Structures are given as structure tokens and as C-alpha cells.
Amino acid sequence: xxxxxxxxxxxxxxxxxxxxxxxxxxxxxxxxxxxxxxxxxxxxxxxxxxxxxxxxxxxxxxxxxxxxxxxxxxxxxxxxxxxxxxxxxxxxxxxxxxxxxxxxxxxxxxxxxxxxxxxxxxxxxxxxxxxxxxxxxxxxxxxxxxxxxxxxxxxxxxxxxxxxxxxxxxxxxxxxxxxxxxxxxxxxxxxxxxxxxxxxxxxxxxxxxxxxxxxxxxxxxxxxxxxxxxxxxxxxxxxxxxxxxxxxxxxxxxxxxxxxxxxxxxxxxxxxxxxxxxxxxxxxxxxxxxxxxxxxxxxxxxxxxxxxxxxxxxxxxxxxxxxxxxxxxxxxxxxxxxxxxxxxxxxxxxxxxxxxxxxxxxxxxxxxxxxxxxxxxxxxxxxxxxxxxxxxxxxxxxxxxxxxxxxxxxxxxxxxxxxxxxxxxxxxxxxxxxxxxxxxxxxxxxxxxxxxxxxxxxxxxxxxxxxx
Amino acid sequence: xxxxxxxxxxxxxxxxxxxxxxxxxxxxxxxxxxxxxxxxxxxxxxxxxxxxxxxxxxxxxxxxxxxxxxxxxxxxxxxxxxxxxxxxxxxxxxxxxxxxxxxxxxxxxxxxxxxxxxxxxxxxxxxxxxxxxxxxxxxxxxxxxxxxxxxxxxxxxxxxxxxxxxxxxxxxxxxxxxxxxxxxxxxxxxxxxxxxxxxxxxxxxxxxxxxxxxxxxxxxxxxxxxxxxxxxxxxx
Numbered sequence: 255x256x257x258x259x260x261x262x263x264x265x266x267x268x269x270x271x272x273x274x275x276x277x278x279x280x281x282x283x284x285x286x287x288x289x290x291x292x293x294x295x296x297x298x299x300x301x302x303x304x305x306x307x308x309x310x311x312x313x314x315x316x317x318x319x320x321x322x323x324x325x326x327x328x329x330x331x332x333x334x335x336x337x338x339x340x341x342x343x344x345x346x347x348x349x350x351x352x353x354x355x356x357x358x359x360x361x362x363x364x365x366x367x368x369x370x371x372x373x374x375x376x377x378x379x380x381x382x383x384x385x386x387x388x389x390x391x392x393x394x395x396x397x398x399x400x401x402x403x404x405x406x407x408x409x410x411x412x413x414x415x416x417x418x419x420x421x422x423x424x425x426x427x428x429x430x431x432x433x434x435x436x437x438x439x440x441x442x443x444x445x446x447x448x449x450x451x452x453x454x455x456x457x458x459x460x461x462x463x464x465x466x467x468x469x470x471x472x473x474x475x476x477x478x479x480x481x482x483x484x485x486x487x488x489x490x491x492x493x494x495x496x497x498x499x500x501x502x503x504x505x506x507x508x509x510x511x512x513x514x515x516x517x518x519x520x521x522x523x524x525x526x527x528x529x530x531x532x533x534x535x536x537x538x539x540x541x542x543x544x545x546x547x548x549x550x551x552x553x554x555x556x557x558x559x560x561x562x563x564x565x566x567x568x569x570x571x572x573x574x575x576x577x578x579x580x581x582x583x584x585x586x587x588x589x590x591x592x593x594x595x596x597x598x599x600x601x602x603x604x605x606x607x608x609x610x611x612x613x614x615x616x617x618x619x620x621x622x623x624x625x626x627x628x629x630x631x632x633x634x635x636x637x638x639x640x641x642x643x644x645x646x647x648x649x650x651x652x653x654x655x656x657x658x659x660x661x662x663x664x665x666x667x668x669x670x671x672x673x674x675x676x677x678x679x680x681x682x683x684x685x686x687x688x689x690x691x692x693x694x695x696x697x698x699x700x701x702x703x704x705x706x707x708x709x710x711x712x713x714x715x716x717x718x719x720x721x722x
Numbered sequence: 723x724x725x726x727x728x729x730x731x732x733x734x735x736x737x738x739x740x741x742x743x744x745x746x747x748x749x750x751x752x753x754x755x756x757x758x759x760x761x762x763x764x765x766x767x768x769x770x771x772x773x774x775x776x777x778x779x780x781x782x783x784x785x786x787x788x789x790x791x792x793x794x795x796x797x798x799x800x801x802x803x804x805x806x807x808x809x810x811x812x813x814x815x816x817x818x819x820x821x822x823x824x825x826x827x828x829x830x831x832x833x834x835x836x837x838x839x840x841x842x843x844x845x846x847x848x849x850x851x852x853x854x855x856x857x858x859x860x861x862x863x864x865x866x867x868x869x870x871x872x873x874x875x876x877x878x879x880x881x882x883x884x885x886x887x888x889x890x891x892x893x894x895x896x897x898x899x900x901x902x903x904x905x906x907x908x909x910x911x912x913x914x915x916x917x918x919x920x921x922x923x924x925x926x927x928x929x930x931x932x933x934x935x936x937x938x939x940x941x942x943x944x945x946x947x948x949x950x951x952x953x954x955x956x957x958x
Contacts, residue, residue: 258833258840265828618824621785622885623813623841625806715785719820 280600281644284593289652293679332531357388364483383520409498421512601702617718637703738791817886819896876907
């Protein structure tokens with residue numbers, strides 16, 4: 255019996271092809287808009303995740319309390335015996351197969367100064383000490399095949415502890431434009447009064463640098479800065495950093511203060527001759543899906559060994575990530591609601607017209623012995639067919655447009671980024687979500703047909719047969 | 723599709739009234755009407771427009787319910803059945819032929835005739851056999867795959883007759899079946915119905931103004947103002 259209902263429903267769609275086409279077009283437009291936006295948000299989400307995982311790793315192990323209070327004094331939250339902790343993590347049979355990169359990192363703050371320039375300048379900096387080869391491997395992580403690859407850190411190597419990078423803004427502030435040959439970076443105008451005022455400070459830093467950082471004298475002239483920080487013991491310490499190149503950062507505040515250096519140099523600055531520690535042990539996993547399992551295992555391990563360490567994931571470290579996801583999710587929800595309403599009204603309108611035109615046919619069918627439920631089913635099937643046709647066409651269009659965009663090589667700079675990346679519409683990047691959109695639209699079309707279908711089913715046979 | 727006992731009436735109406743509400747006005751379409759129609763007859767209900775013919779056929783066809791009284795069709799008190807059961811009852815026992823043919827426009831002639839057999843869940847092979855035989859019986863085997871809009875008025879009514887008879891119902895109801903046909907086609911359709919009625923021993927009940935049709939009737943029920951005015955048997 256269902257076969258004949260499907261046959262009648264399908265043939266009525268074909269019979270009223272223009273009307274059906276218009277309604278299916280509304281469904282297709284809904285599917286197209288929602289799938290393209292899904293593709294865009296998927297790209298944004300996966301792109302942000304990729305960028306964060308490349309730079310921060312999936313998980314970071316800190317000394318307990320660092321996440322809440324460590325930013326004020328990172329050096330006070332060094333992990334004791336970090337090499338032993340790393341060995342335990344790396345050798346753990348549960349964690350070992352999950353880990354792609356396991357590396358230490360040292361965060362630090364201080365003052366960066368360039369007193370070698372005629373126009374001497376200094377600025378507070380936010381620095382990170384890393385192992386260059388580990389960082390290079392981390393930057394190669396691309397689980398989702400986004401094609402987003404941030405440039406490696408030029409001029410940095412495991413063997414050369416004295417070289418590092420600075421943010422473009424910091425390079426400009428410290429008058430490194432000329433020695434680093436930075437484009438679009440005019441030299442700062444001379445500021446005589448400030449010079450006089452800062453003179454003694456610069457002299458102090460120069461004196462300290464000369465005393466504690468003999469390698470500074472061997473570094474190439476002109477791309478050299480001095481970094482001043484307080485050691486764990488509270489004493490001032492200075493090291494010289496050879497600025498190999500600059501790397502623009504997405505946020506100006508960070509760009510004006512960022513210093514990336516070798517872990518050894520960072521430890522030398524922060525710990526001096528005392529035991530070298532790190533502020534974080536970074537875990538980059540092979541697959542983001544391992545994150546919760548790896549985190550649980552790390553926590554269990556630290557509890558077992560009474561290590562006083564805590565684990566944080568990149569989402570906690572970068573709240574912006576969660577904010578962007580919530581923003582795009584709410585925009586997506588809004589678009590879905592609007593599209594759902596359009597589809598709903600289009601299908602209700604069409605199905606109401608179909609019912610009105612076929613009242614006599616409904617009466618005939620009912621007189622022949624067709625139950626009310628089957629009349630209802632027939633119109634619901636029509637609504638479902640229209641939804642299906644529209645959704646399939648919309649999905650095909652979305653995939654086609656996404657393919658064109660993806661092949662066009664368009665690049666853009668997303669918020670928080672400093673380097674252009676290829677624009678990619680990942681329509682099928684989250685297949686479950688894409689399938690939900692398609693199924694949802696078909697369900698909306700079916701639900702929209704319910705009202706007219708119920709009306710058709712409730713018709714009195716006598717009235718329906720009398721209808722002309 | 724069980725054949726009724728030869729003597730018991732296939733339709734029995736006892737003190738049936740049917741009133742409609744038309745705005746503030748109550749319209750009495752049938753007024754305390756009682757009648758019995760024996761099986762295997764070619765019966766005709768006649769009367770002027772508005773006399774209650776169609777209402778009577780609707781009650782007998784179980785597509786309407788009386789305001790008062792009892793309607794027994796094929797020895798079943800229809801008031802005892804719920805909506806789905808009445809639909810199933812119609813599907814099994816009653817065939818309809820409408821003045822405007824009322825074929826399903828998106829189904830071919832063959833599919834229109836096959837449709838009632840699907841409703842009673844008949845197996846495919848038996849459905850094919852009966853549908854083909856029925857189309858041959860009404861002379862439309864060659865037009866089986868045509869859509870209704872590709873058929874003439876007479877051909878459409880033949881399809882409607884085949885559709886009404888294919889399930890071998892106990893009762894076929896026809897409301898003005900020749901009203902939309904020219905006289906020659908009407909005569910051919912009446913002859914066809916008479917022939918298949920004789921072959922199938924199905925009870926036919928018509929509502930009509932057509933004198934041609936009346937001349938073929940075994941029984942004639944004349945009604946006026948919703949009441950039975952006269953009941954004549956042919957040859958009586």
C-alpha cells in the first residue's frame with residue numbers, strides 16, 4: 255500500500271512541477287546557505303584548532319596554581335625535575351602512542367632593550383623559551399588537512415641558543431627596522447628629552463649585559479637586543495639575544511612585546527646558575543580526539559606520583575578560541591532558524607495548495623476505503639519528497655561551490671592571525687553536522703506538510719466529493 | 723466479498739433521518755425513511771434535485787452517518803464501526819461510480835483499477851489477473867496504460883466501473899453515472915453495467931434522472947422531500 259502512496263505523491267510532485275520546483279528551490283537555498291556556512295565555520299574551527307595546536311600543543315602541564323596565578327610571576331612556578339617528569343610522561347604506555355611531540359617551554363617577562371642604536375629604546379616583553387626542532391615539528395601538525403602551515407622560525411636552531419625572534423611591533427619599537435631590513439617599518443623619530451631620561455637605565459642594562467652575557471659581543475652587530483629579567487632569587491639578570499628575524503603576531507599588544515628564544519637562553523635568564531626548570535611541559539597529540547584520554551591519564555599519573563602538577567588544554571589557555579566557536583555557533587543557529595522558517599512556510603503554502611486542488615480526489619480515495627491516516631501519509635510523503643529534492647540539490651550546489659572556492663586559491667587573514675591563509679569551505683568537514691542539516695531540512699519539510707496533511711485527512715468524505 | 727444470503731437484504735434502512743445545519747437553518751435531507759434492497763438487483767433511486775437521492779446513497783455507501791435511525795449494509799450495522807473500520811468496510815464491500823468519474827489523475831487506467839485491490843491487501847499476482855480481466859471486460863485492455871486525461875468521457879466512466887467492480891463488492895453505488903455522457907455513450911455504459919451486474923451478481927444502486935437508466939431498473943425507489951414516495955419492482 256505504501257508503494258501506491260509513494261507513487262501518487264511522486265507523480266503529483268511531477269504533475270505540479272513548477273510549484274514543486276519553487277518549493278524545492280526554497281529548501282535548496284536553505285540547504286545551500288546552511289551547508290556553506292557550516293563549511294566556513296568548520297574551516298574556522300578546525301583552522302583555529304590547528305593554529306592553536308601547532309603553537310601551544312593540545313595539553314600543557316604546569317605546576318599547580320600556574321594557570322590562575324602564574325602569569326604574574328612565571329618564574330616562581332617552575333616545574334622541578336622537569337626532565338624526569340617528561341621521561342615519565344614519554345615512557346607511559348598509555349600516553350606514549352598518543353604523543354606526537356613532548357617538549358618543555360619556559361614563559362618569562364622582562365624588559366627588552368636596544369641600547370646599541372643611536373635611538374636607544376626599551377620595552378617590556380613577553381617571552382617564550384622553546385626547543386626550535388620541537389617547535390618545528392609542532393608547526394607541521396595538520397590533522398584536518400587544512401593546509402595551514404605557519405612559517406618555521408628562521409634563524410633558530412637547537413645548536414644556537416643565542417638567536418631568537420621578536421614580534422614585528424617589538425622590532426619596530428626597538429629600532430631594529432634598518433638592521434633587519436623590515437619593509438613598511440620607518441625609523442622612529444628622534445626624541446631627545448626621552449633620550450636623556452632613559453640614558454642611565456640603558457647604561458645599567460648595557461653594563462649588566464656586558465657582565466653576564468659574554469656571547470653578546472660575538473653576535474652580529476645591529477640585530478642584537480638585551481633582555482632583562484628578575485631571576486627566581488629576585489636578582490636582575492641580563493642576556494643578549496641575536497634577533498634572527500621577526501614574526502608578526504595577530505594582536506598588536508602581543509606583536510609589540512613578543513620574544514621567542516631558545517629554551518636554554520630563557521632558562522639562563524630566569525634561573526641563572528640555579529637549577530633550570532620550565533613553566534610548562536607541552537604535549538602535542540597525534541589526534542585531537544585523544545585529548546580527554548591523555549588528560550585523564552596525566553592527571554592520574556600526577557596523583558599517583560604526588561607531583562603537584564596540573565593539566566590545561568589549549569581551549570583553556572586561549573579563551574578566544576571558545577568565544578569564536580560560541581559566536582559562530584550562535585550565528586549558525588540564527589541562520590538555521592531563518593532558513594527553517596522559510597522552508598516551513600514555503601512547504602506549508604505548497605502543500606495547502608496541493609490539498610485544496612485535490613479535495614475531490616481525497617474524497618474519492620476516502621470513499622474507496624482509504625483510511626484517514628493514509629491520506630495524511632500521502633501528503634507527508636509529498637512534503638518529504640520536496641524536502642529531499644531540495645536538500646539534495648542544495649547539498650550538491652554547496653559541494654560544487656565549495657570545490658570552486660577551495661580551488662580558487664583565495665587567501666585571507668582571519669581575526670587573531672597575522673599571516674594570510676588559504677580560504678577553504680569544508681562542507682563535509684563535520685559530516686555528522688552536515689547530515690544533521692540535511693535530515694533537519696527534510697524533517698522541517700515533512701513537518702510543514704503535516705498541517706495541510708491533517709486538514710486533508712480530516713475532510714468529510716461527503717464534503718470532499720461535493721467539492722468542485 | 724462474501725456473497726450475501728440470497729434472501730436477506732443487502733441494504734436495510736430503518737426510520738432514517740438526516741439533517742444538516744445550514745447556518746441557522748436546519749435542513750432535513752431524509753425524513754424517517756425506511757427501505758430494504760434485496761441482493762443481486764439493479765436498483766434505481768429517482769427524485770427531483772434536492773429530494774435526498776444523493777444523501778440516501780451517501781448513507782448506504784457509509785460515507786455519511788444518519789442523524790437518526792439504523793443503516794445496515796451487507797448485514798452490518800454501520801453505527802457499530804469506528805472510522806477506520808468503516809473505511810475498511812467500504813474498501814471490501816462497496817464500489818463507487820461517480821458522475822464526474824473521479825479517477826486518480828496521476829494513475830494510469832490500469833493503476834486506477836488496481837487501486838482498490840491494493841486497499842484490501844490482495845497479492846500482486848491475483849491483482850494483476852483481476853485488473854487485466856476487468857479492463858478486458860470493459861473493453862479497455864488496449865488503453866490500460868493511458869492516463870485519465872488521455873481517455874474520452876465514456877472511457878473514463880468504463881475505468882470507473884472497472885474500478886468499482888474489480889474487488890467484486892457486494893454493492894455498487896452510482897450517482898448519476900451517465901449525467902456527463904452523451905446519450906449514445908450513456909446507453910453503452912448502462913448496457914455495460916447491466917452486463918457486468920448480471921455476470922457478477924452484484925447489487926447496483928443508482929441515483930439518477932436518466933430515463934434510459936430507469937428503463938433497465940429491477941427496482942425503483944422514488945423519493946420526495948426526503949421521504950420514500952414509491953417503491954416499484956420491474957414487472958410489478
